[in-house]
Amino acid sequence: MNYHTEQENFWSGKFGETYIERNNSKRLLASNIALFSSILKQTESIRNIIEFGSNIGLNLKAIKTLIPNLSCAAIEINHKAATVLREDSFFEEGMQVFEGSILEYEPAQLYDFVLIKGVLIHIHPEELECIYDKLYQSSERYICMSEYYNPSPVMVRYHGNDNRLFKRDFAGEFIDRYPDVKLLDYGFRYHKDPNFPQDDITWFLMEKRRNSGENRNESN
Numbered sequence: 031m032n033y034h035t036e037q038e039n040f041w042s043g044k045f046g047e048t049y050i051e052r053n054n055s056k057r058l059l060a061s062n063i064a065l066f067s068s069i070l071k072q073t074e075s076i077r078n079i080i081e082f083g084s085n086i087g088l089n090l091k092a093i094k095t096l097i098p099n100l101s102c103a104a105i106e107i108n109h110k111a112a113t114v115l116r117e118d119s120f121f122e123e124g125m126q127v128f129e130g131s132i133l134e135y136e137p138a139q140l141y142d143f144v145l146i147k148g149v150l151i152h153i154h155p156e157e158l159e160c161i162y163d164k165l166y167q168s169s170e171r172y173i174c175m176s177e178y179y180n181p182s183p184v185m186v187r188y189h190g191n192d193n194r195l196f197k198r199d200f201a202g203e204f205i206d207r208y209p210d211v212k213l214l215d216y217g218f219r220y221h222k223d224p225n226f227p228q229d230d231i232t233w234f235l236m237e238k239r240r241n242s243g244e245n246r247n248e249s250n
Contacts, residue, residue, distance in 0.1 A: 035154045038107060038131050040194060046108035050086055062092035064226035065176075065219055069235050070096055072215045073143065073172055077101060080141045080168055082132045082161070083149030086114045087125070093145075094121070103141065105132050132164065133157055140170035147176040148231065150200045154193075155183060162204050166211070172237055173211070175201050179232035201234035210239045 033039050040046070066089070070076070076097055081090055084104035094100045103126040106112040112129040115121075128135055132149070144165050153161055165173055178186075180197035188195035205211050214235045219228030 033107075033131055034133060035157060037152055037154050037194060038133065040191070041152065042107045042109070042131075045189075047110045050108075050111055050114065053088070054086060059088050059091060061219075061223075061226040061228055062088055063095055065228060065233070066092050067096055068217060069174060069215070069233060072235055076142045076172070078103070078141050079143040079145060080104065082135075082144070082146040082165065083107070084115060084127075085111045087118060087121070089145060089147050090125075091120055093143075102126070104128070105130070105135050107131050133160060135164055137164055137167040139168075141168055142170050143172045143174065144169040145174045145176075147174075147233075148229070150175065150177050151195050151197060152188075153196070155196055155198075158200070158203070159207070162207055165204070166208055169238060172214075172235065173204070174233065174235050175204065176231050176233035177201075178230065201236065205236065208238075211236050212239060 033042060070093070078101040079090065079093060080103040082105050084090060084106050085108070087104060090102045090104060094102060101123070102121060104115060105128045106115060107130060109129065112127050115125055116127050118125065146165060150158065150161065177200050178197045179199060181199055183196065183198040185193060186195045186197060201213070205213060214237050216232065216234045218232050221227050221230050
């Protein structure tokens, strides 16, 4: 299938399949559990979650380990990864998987927790506002972004490819775009952490203000 951007075609194809093997490890799952245990301390009453760009679900597994009764949904562009996710017995009650590009995803319901981790960095900059809108429109309360941070936009070569990885202040742009969103917490995880390394990511936990129900209705 041919998508609208070169980045979508890149991740839906062979490179996206090889990414599965490179990142499927118990150590990464443990690191994710440690990461989300810090993030989730600032939340309450999370019943359901959707992840934008889930791959095979290591982030969702970590969060569901911490919140066992959580109902999970995912959007994933790579067919192989989406298939692995659907068939994973860890999600005993089943996983709602929307297979396709997050640019084409149409929010159909609200989720208590909306997650995007290591995905915005791979989106063409001209499409970011579209993704921001979909994240916002999908959220009942919390939005979490975990990405490479840079105070100004910059492109970085990625596995020998140009225009496949971009750094910027994603969360700052998101907060500026939606006046009813506030920053709850943020943090950094270092790749040389001796116990729970992450790939030098900066995470941001945001919340829609409680009195923003009217705005939420207008957005959906």
